[in-house]
Amino acid sequence: MVSLNFFYIVYGRSLQIDIHDETSGYFQTLLDLLVQGNRDPHDGVINRLAKHDAWSFSDKKLWKSNELQFKNIFGFRSYLQLRQTFIEFFNLCNYDIEKRIQEMGFSRDFEKGLLQIVKRAKSKSGFFADRLYNNMNDPRTLTRIIVSRSEIDLEDI
Structure with a gap:
């Protein structure tokens, strides 16, 4: 991966090691997912998947019990797919995804990371x-x- 190699050339150390040394918990896991660069490059939107993901976001209990699923959605779905998921979430709940994230009681860094992904997707x-x-x-x-x-x-x- 070009950016990881560039980081190593410029700073003489691994970005992944720096992430593990400087962060912890869910925020560290989110950064690991983002650094891997495995976001879906597909430009299309799969409406069925967006509705399924939106339904998953609508249940607060699911957020706590299946956080890995949500990290994977935020870390791997294309930005267009995420944008459609957030639209479907609003249509389903009449509620912004940003408010739902803020209500979940995540750590400040993890919450800010998720909100930045939402902002970029929108x-x-x-x-x-x-x-x-x-x-x-x-x-x-x-x-x-x-x-x-x-x-x-x-x-x-």
Whole structure:
């Protein structure tokens, strides 16, 4: 994987080892899933799957009893699939997925990680616009975001 190799070349250590040294619990598991880079590249949406996942999200008891399933949904589903799942969740419950995540009592880091995935799935340009705004006082991060998005979608951001 290119980004993992790049991290090792630049910092001389493994990103996965850093994650395990610096994090713990569900947040560590979520980061592990994201670092693996196994998000579904498929651009289509499977409505039946979105409805099934939305139904799973609708039951608070299922969140606690089957957290691995939810980590896999957040870690492996394409962003388009996640967006459709969140729409189906709202249609089913008349409730935003963000509110459900905040009600679950997860650790602060795990909750923030899930909310960032939701934000990215709902609007990629909105996600990066927020990152730009929140890093106005950090020139290094600001430059990295602008350069990395400059030929992709900076105009939309």
